[in-house]
Amino acid sequence: MKKLKKSSFSMVGVLSFFALIAFTMQVAILVYDYIIKRTVNKGIIAVLILILVIILSVIITVFDFLRRKIMVERPVKRIINATEKIASGDFNTKLEIAHTYDKYNEFDVIMENLNTMSAELSKSEILKSDFISNVSHEIKTPLSVIQSYATLLQDDSLDNESRQKYSKILLQASKRLSDLITNILKLNKLENQTISPEYKKLNLTDTVAEIVIGYEEIIEKKGIELECDFDDIMLVSNSGYIEIIINNLLSNAIKFTDKNGKIKVSLKSISNGGVIKVSDTGCGIPKETGKRIFERFYQCDTSHASEGNGLGLALVKKVIDIMGGEISVTSEISKGSEFTVVLKNVEADI
Numbered sequence: 313m314k315k316l317k318k319s320s321f322s323m324v325g326v327l328s329f330f331a332l333i334a335f336t337m338q339v340a341i342l343v344y345d346y347i348i349k350r351t352v353n354k355g356i357i358a359v360l361i362l363i364l365v366i367i368l369s370v371i372i373t374v375f376d377f378l379r380r381k382i383m384v385e386r387p388v389k390r391i392i393n394a395t396e397k398i399a400s401g402d403f404n405t406k407l408e409i410a411h412t413y414d415k416y417n418e419f420d421v422i423m424e425n426l427n428t429m430s431a432e433l434s435k436s437e438i439l440k441s442d443f444i445s446n447v448s449h450e451i452k453t454p455l456s457v458i459q460s461y462a463t464l465l466q467d468d469s470l471d472n473e474s475r476q477k478y479s480k481i482l483l484q485a486s487k488r489l490s491d492l493i494t495n496i497l498k499l500n501k502l503e504n505q506t507i508s509p510e511y512k513k514l515n516l517t518d519t520v521a522e523i524v525i526g527y528e529e530i531i532e533k534k535g536i537e538l539e540c541d542f543d544d545i546m547l548v549s550n551s552g553y554i555e556i557i558i559n560n561l562l563s564n565a566i567k568f569t570d571k572n573g574k575i576k577v578s579l580k581s582i583s584n585g586g587v588i589k590v591s592d593t594g595c596g597i598p599k600e601t602g603k604r605i606f607e608r609f610y611q612c613d614t615s616h617a618s619e620g621n622g623l624g625l626a627l628v629k630k631v632i633d634i635m636g637g638e639i640s641v642t643s644e645i646s647k648g649s650e651f652t653v654v655l656k657n658v659e660a661d662i
């Protein structure tokens with residue numbers, strides 16, 4: 313936001329108005345002196361002085377009128393027009409500022425702020441419409457799966473095996489829908505959060521271990537090896553946020569690692585916190601698209617797109633940002649990926 317350097321009621325303006333008044337009075341005195349010396353008739357003197365006063369008043373009024381018109385009315389009119397446009401939803405409104413920044417007056421600062429405001433509104437409008445189109449797309453895909461398989465299930469002659477298969481697909485699609493809604497609600501809640509979350513001293517090792525245990529069966533079923541290496545760490549943090557981080561990193565590692573692969577979860581103690589690493593020997597993340605994986609709805613691997621909505625890592629990033637931690641990733645195509653999360657004791661009233 314630009315700060316005011318110069319007032320529109322500057323010394324130059326004040327001095328020029330003062331000079332005009334002084335000049336007018338001087339002229340009046342000289343003319344009066346001229347009239348008095350050459351005219352004896354008192355009636356004529358009074359009329360001439362009246363005419364003189366009228367002429368000089370008109371000059372001052374015209375000058376003041378022009379000054380107001382140029383310095384106040386014009387910019388105010390432009391500002392009113394712009395605010396009307398913005399109020400009617402035209403967020404591309406941009407006011408041209410005549411002065412350079414070092415010569416800005418109050419009106420220039422208002423115009424500059426209006427430009428910033430409409431640019432911000434336009435940005436959030438784009439984000440909103442992108443979000444709506446992403447959500448609609450993510451809803452449409454599982455919905456059309458549900459519609460087609462529900463139609464297939466209506467066939468009375470369908471054998472039992474196909475019926476089982478189709479119901480499984482229906483369940484997966486409806487789970488994808490409910491995961492999408494859950495993640496959107498979670499993200500929304502985190503973004504609109506005004507009160508700071510509850511932080512407690514917790515045993516990070518136990519918290520992570522409990523979550524990992526919940527995945528053991530599915531990891532085993534997929535034929536993946538799991539290795540854990542945990543230091544003992546006590547940390548001031550939020551267990552709900554830790555759950556979001558581990559659940560998403562681990563479920564991604566499982567999703568993107570094939571049979572006979574390996575997943576490693578490690579916890580290392582650092583001063584004032586801990587480092588969580590989740591690595592896998594899965595498909596890896598392409599370098600050029602890897603930078604975008606923390607964006608909402610971004611998925612680099614289209615072959616697994618039906619198994620998620622691209623919101624997991626956006627949620628992870630959000631909670632890590634709230635706690636003041638860090639997340640980074642290293643990856644190599646066909647070799648695997650490693651996500652590193654640094655968590656520090658959250659400074660909070662506990």
Ligand SMILES: Nc1ncnc2c1ncn2[C@@H]1O[C@H](COP(=O)(O)OP(=O)(O)OP(=O)(O)O)[C@@H](O)[C@H]1O
Nearest residue numbers: 564565568596605611612613620621622623624625
């Ligand atoms: N361990 C990983 N190995 C390979 N690619 C990964 C890994 N983790 C994330 N990715 C890539 O990053 C993308 C974004 O991940 P994210 O967790 O946000 O979404 P998702 O898993 O596709 O869907 P969701 O988490 O909403 O179920 C993934 O689609 C995938 O392309």
Ligand SMILES: [Mg+2]
Nearest residue numbers: 564620624625
């Ligand atoms: Mg995910």
